[in-house]
Amino acid sequence: MPDALKLLTTRRSFKPVELAGPAPSATEIDTLLTIASRVPDHGKLAPWRFIVFEGEARALAGTAIADAFRAKYPDASPEHVDAERTRLTRAPLVIAVVSRAGPHAKIPEWEQVLSAGAAAMSLVLAAHTLGYGASWITEWYAYDRNVLDALGLAPQERIAGFVHIGRPPGRPEDRPRPPLNEIVSRFSG
Ligand SMILES: Cc1cc2nc3c(=O)[nH]c(=O)nc-3n(C[C@H](O)[C@H](O)[C@H](O)COP(=O)(O)O)c2cc1C
Numbered sequence: 001m002p003d004a005l006k007l008l009t010t011r012r013s014f015k016p017v018e019l020a021g022p023a024p025s026a027t028e029i030d031t032l033l034t035i036a037s038r039v040p041d042h043g044k045l046a047p048w049r050f051i052v053f054e055g056e057a058r059a060l061a062g063t064a065i066a067d068a069f070r071a072k073y074p075d076a077s078p079e080h081v082d083a084e085r086t087r088l089t090r091a092p093l094v095i096a097v098v099s100r101a102g103p104h105a106k107i108p109e110w111e112q113v114l115s116a117g118a119a120a121m122s123l124v125l126a127a128h129t130l131g132y133g134a135s136w137i138t139e140w141y142a143y144d145r146n147v148l149d150a151l152g153l154a155p156q157e158r159i160a161g162f163v164h165i166g167r168p169p170g171r172p173e174d175r176p177r178p179p180l181n182e183i184v185s186r187f188s189g
Contacts, residue, residue: 007125007128007129008125010174011124011125011128012172012173012174012175013124013133013134013135013136013172014133014134014135014166014168014169014172015135016090016091016135016137016164017090017091018133018166018168018169019090019091019092019132019133019134019135019164019165019166019167019168020092020166020167020169021092021166021167022092022167023054023092023093023165023166024092024093024127024130024132024165028130029052029054029093029095031126031130032095032123032126032127032130032165033050033052033095033123035122035123035125035126036050036095036097036119036120036122036123036126037050037119038122039115039118039119039122040115040118041115042107042111042112042115043104043106043107045100045104045107045112045115046100047099047100047101047102047112047113047115047116048097048098048099048100048115048116048119048160049098049100049157050095050096050097050098050119051095051096051098051151051152052093052094052095053088053093053094053095053096054092054093054094058088058089058094059085059088059089061087061088061150061151062084062085062086062087062088062089063085064146064147064150064151065084065085065087065088065141065147066081066082066084066085067146067150068141068144068146068147068150069081069084069141071146072144072146084141087139087141088162090164091135091164091165091166092165092166092167093164093165093166094162094163094164094165095123095162095163095165096151096159096161096162096163097116097119097120097123097159097160097161097163098116098153098157098158098159098160099112099113099116099157099158099159099160100112100116100154100156100157101113101115101116101156101158102156113160116160117160119160120136120160120161120163121136123136123163124136124163127163127165131167132165132166132167132168133165133166133167133168133169134163134164134165135163135164136161136162136163137161137162137164138159138161138162139162142158142159142161142162143159
C-alpha cells in the first residue's frame with residue numbers, strides 16, 4: 001500500500017498528555033503551517049488563521065485559561081484551577097486553528113467554516129506524516145469569551161480546534177469506525 005494511503009487508513013488521535021517532547025523544530029512548524037494553509041478555500045478568502053503556542057507561551061495561555069475558569073466557577077478548588085493552568089502544556093506544541101468566517105457577498109459563511117475544518121485536518125495529517133501524533137480538541141476554553149479575548153480573537157472569530165502535537169507513545173489501539181453501508185448510499189434516481 002502506498003505510504004500516504006497507509007497513513008490515512010491507520011491515523012488515530014492521541015490524548016494530549018501522551019504527546020511528548022521535543023517539539024517539532026521551527027522548520028517543521030513552518031512545514032505544518034504551510035500544509036495547513038493549503039486547503040480548498042472558495043473565493044480565496046483565507047478564512048482562517050493560526051496561533052502557535054510553544055515553550056513558555058503555553059503556560060502564559062494556561063494562566064488565561066485558569067483565570068477564566070476561576071471567573072466562571074468562583075468556588076472552584078485551587079487544585080482544580082491549577083489543573084486548568086496546564087491545559088496547553090500537556091503537549092510540547094499546540095496550534096490553534098481560528099475560523100475567520102463571516103458574511104460575504106458571494107461565499108456562504110458555511111463554506112468558510114468548512115475550510116477551517118479542512119485546515120485543521122490537514123494540520124493533523126501533516127503532523128502524522130512528519131512522525132508526530134496529534135490531538136484535535138476544543139474543550140470548554142475554546143468557547144469562553146474571556147479566554148478568546150486573552151488569546152486575541154476578534155468578536156467574529158472562533159476556535160476550530162487546538163491541535164496538540166508531539167511525539168506519540170507508540171501505536172494506539174484502533175477504534176470501530178462507522179460501517180460504510182450505514183453512511184453511504186448510492187443515488188439511483
Ligand atoms: C472540532 C472538533 C473538536 C473536538 N474536540 C474534542 C474535545 O474537546 N475533546 C475530545 O476528547 N475530543 C475532541 N474531538 C475528537 C478528537 O479529535 C478525535 O477525533 C477523537 O478522540 C477520536 O479519535 P480518532 O481521531 O482516532 O478517531 C474533537 C473533534 C473535532 C473535529
